[in-house]
Amino acid sequence: xxxxxxxxxxxxxxxxxxxxxxxxxxxxxxxxxxxxxxxxxxxxxxxxxxxxxxxxxxxxxxxxxxxxxxxxxxxxxxxxxxxxxxxxxxxxxxxxxxxxxxxxxxxxxxxxxxxxxxxxxxxxxxxxxxxxxxxxxxxxxxxxxxxxxxxxxxxxxxxxxxxxxxxxx
Numbered sequence: 001x002x003x004x005x006x007x008x009x010x011x012x013x014x015x016x017x018x019x020x021x022x023x024x025x026x027x028x029x030x031x032x033x034x035x036x037x038x039x040x041x042x043x044x045x046x047x048x049x050x051x052x053x054x055x056x057x058x059x060x061x062x063x064x065x066x067x068x069x070x071x072x073x074x075x076x077x078x079x080x081x082x083x084x085x086x087x088x089x090x091x092x093x094x095x096x097x098x099x100x101x102x103x104x105x106x107x108x109x110x111x112x113x114x115x116x117x118x119x120x121x122x123x124x125x126x127x128x129x130x131x132x133x134x135x136x137x138x139x140x141x142x143x144x145x146x147x148x149x150x151x152x153x154x155x156x157x158x159x160x161x162x163x164x165x166x167x168x169x
Contacts, residue, residue, distance in 0.1 A: 006073050011043040015066050016116050018050075019136045020058060038137050039065030041073070042120025048147065049073035050117070050140050077150040082124035085153065089131075090146020095138035096131040099146045113139040121147060 018038040025032040035058050042048035051068025055061040077085045081104040090097045097114055102125040108118050110128040113136045118126050130139050157167045 006047060006075060008070055008073060011047055011073075013041045013043055013047075013070065014120060015039055015041040015069065016120060017062055017065070018113050018116055018140055020061070023054075035061045037061040037065040038140060039069050040116050040120055040140060041066060041069040042117075042122070044120065044122040046076045046078055046122055047073050048076060048117055048121035048144065050144055052137070074144060074148040076121045076123070076147045077152045077155075078121075078123060082122065083126055084123065084147070085150050088146045088150055090142040090144070090149065092142035092145050093133060093135075093138045095133040095135060095142040097139060097142040097146055098129040098131060099143070099150075100127040100129075102127050111139070112136070114143045116140075117143040117147070 018040055021036045023034045023036055034054060034056055037053045039053065039062060040050045049069045049072040051065045051072055053061040053064030053068060055064055079085050083101050084099055087101055088099050090099060104125055106125040108115055108126055110118055110126065111130050114128045114130060117140055153164050153167050157164045160167065
């Protein structure tokens with residue numbers, strides 16, 4: 001993934017809760033209940049991030065998850081069809097997410113966690129397939145890893161020392 005600094009203060013971010021889990025810890029006096037919230041934030045214009053919040057109460061866990069997601073926002077390379085620039089497989093842990101470029105009018109063909117990430121990133125046409133683990137947290141992070149690793153034709157041309165036309169040919 002690229003380590004570019006993104007100024008979050010100028011982005012209008014929307015957030016969606018992907019999953020809320022109840023976690024219990026058995027201690028001497030009984031059980032401690034806590035909640036973890038997986039939250040994805042994005043501006044619908046190429047910026048998206050995910051975060052995990054943990055707290056005793058659900059709203060507090062969601063708030064912490066949103067703050068964590070804002071800290072981990074990435075820029076997504078998109079083409080003129082609001083699709084991705086090329087096919088890619090995002091990997092995180094044992095979760096693999098196949099991201100396929102799609103023509104205009106396809107829509108978002110994706111499972112739950114990957115769909116949320118694509119919608120908040122502003123991608124309108126994409127086909128995805130979750131391979132391996134179906135753990136929501138790992139699928140979200142694999143999707144983000146894949147989207148963050150995408151390169152534009154301009155970046156590829158610059159790294160190879162060629163023109164954009166030569167790269168696309």
